[in-house]
Amino acid sequence: MATAMDHRRAPLLDAIRRYQADGVIPFSTPGHKRGAGIDREFGELVGSSFLSLDIPLGGGVDDTHFGGDTLAAAETLAAAAWGADRSFFLVNGSSAGNHAYLLATLRPGDEVVVARDIHKSLLVALILSGAVPVYVAPRLHPILDVGLGVDPDDIASALEHHPRAKLVALVSPSYCGVPSDIAAIAAVTRAHGVPLFVDEAWGPHFGFHPALPPSAMASGADGAVTSTHKVLGALTQSAILNVRGDLVDPRQVKTAVGMVQTTSPSVPILASIDACRRQMALAGTGLLERAAALAEDARRRLRAVPGVDVLGADRLGITSYDVTKLVIDVHGLGLTGFELEAILRARFHLQPEMSDLVGCICLVSIGDSAETIDRLVAAVATIGRERSGRSADQGQPLRSSGAAIAPGRQALSPREAFFAPAREVPLVDAVGCVSAELVIPYPPGIPVLAPGDIIDMDKVAYLREGAARGMYLSGPVDGRLETVRIVVED
Numbered sequence: 001m002a003t004a005m006d007h008r009r010a011p012l013l014d015a016i017r018r019y020q021a022d023g024v025i026p027f028s029t030p031g032h033k034r035g036a037g038i039d040r041e042f043g044e045l046v047g048s049s050f051l052s053l054d055i056p057l058g059g060g061v062d063d064t065h066f067g068g069d070t071l072a073a074a075e076t077l078a079a080a081a082w083g084a085d086r087s088f089f090l091v092n093g094s095s096a097g098n099h100a101y102l103l104a105t106l107r108p109g110d111e112v113v114v115a116r117d118i119h120k121s122l123l124v125a126l127i128l129s130g131a132v133p134v135y136v137a138p139r140l141h142p143i144l145d146v147g148l149g150v151d152p153d154d155i156a157s158a159l160e161h162h163p164r165a166k167l168v169a170l171v172s173p174s175y176c177g178v179p180s181d182i183a184a185i186a187a188v189t190r191a192h193g194v195p196l197f198v199d200e201a202w203g204p205h206f207g208f209h210p211a212l213p214p215s216a217m218a219s220g221a222d223g224a225v226t227s228t229h230k231v232l233g234a235l236t237q238s239a240i241l242n243v244r245g246d247l248v249d250p251r252q253v254k255t256a257v258g259m260v261q262t263t264s265p266s267v268p269i270l271a272s273i274d275a276c277r278r279q280m281a282l283a284g285t286g287l288l289e290r291a292a293a294l295a296e297d298a299r300r301r302l303r304a305v306p307g308v309d310v311l312g313a314d315r316l317g318i319t320s321y322d323v324t325k326l327v328i329d330v331h332g333l334g335l336t337g338f339e340l341e342a343i344l345r346a347r348f349h350l351q352p353e354m355s356d357l358v359g360c361i362c363l364v365s366i367g368d369s370a371e372t373i374d375r376l377v378a379a380v381a382t383i384g385r386e387r388s389g390r391s392a393d394q395g396q397p398l399r400s401s402g403a404a405i406a407p408g409r410q411a412l413s414p415r416e417a418f419f420a421p422a423r424e425v426p427l428v429d430a431v432g433c434v435s436a437e438l439v440i441p442y443p444p445g446i447p448v449l450a451p452g453d454i455i456d457m458d459k460v461a462y463l464r465e466g467a468a469r470g471m472y473l474s475g476p477v478d479g480r481l482e483t484v485r486i487v488v489e490d
């Protein structure tokens, strides 16, 4: 990580203070004019100090409308902190970074090697770019139904079979905190002269503490997007797109970022990324040391509750893991994660990040304390005690059949399938048809169907059983999946 910069500086925060000190009367956006024109109740909710920093970027933070120097200075500091050559601040999350990077690197019809456990924003990037995915399935833990990342050998094999591929794109870490071996994958992509892009939405803290997996930039990726809002201290929607190396022209990335982002970015969001960078560069290691210790303490105490388990590198048989993720399995209590989430929220006023058939994911961050951890552990222990002696036999949680999450065969590119005429048919009648939509069951968060996929019997059987058991399905128009949208053949 480059440290030659003076990370005590925060150019965007300084500029906001200058604007405020100057007593500027704005004849510019936003129309609420630093809160004077805002709805009273909303104004009270957010507070006048927050509204006074909701100023425009051009003409507010920068003296002139098209200056851009202050943002560039903040992005240069971020590039140094995240080990990139260039960084671009994003106000529409990692989603915007996924869209921008693929638009910058791919043309319609280009082949791109893509890990199958993509987030829907990467799939949207495939639709926008018109690229043709060569899907690579992540390895799956045989019992725990958790993705173990993409194997470098599988990437090597995909590139050997598709020598014209223009990019390799994958998600690391997974939602459950499991990273792929980016250094090994980068060695493969470098040998083929193909850029590697990592959707590191869940790893903005990587690289700031040795107990966490190495960051994508430090591991040799050419591009990586990371959500500073997800587990660090920046505001919701904030993210950074990092690029390095000479395989991709950063000016093309900058142009693409300008295409997918609003022309009126929120200064509070941008400033929060600047502040987050300063905080991590100056104090990140200590803050993450504490967060990791709190999470490990919670993991140990939660595992001590009969019927409860929590994922960790030991359970998965891996060496690198994001210890700040608490993936809590309550199947042994005879509860689904949905039920646990409802109880935690209603009775204990605790809000997990996500729940599924098996359990809940709870995030521990630099904002947690011994008290918040105690509250979580005590709540789960209480629920565990109340359920002791009850039958834990609610049937096995649905495990992914390898066949269901295997990429299968594609008839069309995601873009062709998205723009093709489509209609809804009962799921049972869809075998042999081409999917027009994305269907991602949780767990394990890996698409069973993507637009363009040929729907086979295994996938239909798995989705029917999952839907009947209340599995959460992200993506389809019909959330209960009685019907699925298919491409209408000419």
Ligand SMILES: Cc1ncc(COP(=O)(O)O)c(C=O)c1O
Pocket (backbone or CB within 6 Å): 092, 093, 094, 095, 096, 118, 119, 121, 171, 175, 199, 201, 202, 227, 237, 238, 239
């Ligand atoms: C793997 C992955 N990539 C991208 C995103 C999108 O991130 P954002 O919400 O910052 O746009 C998410 C969101 O959950 C994600 O899980």
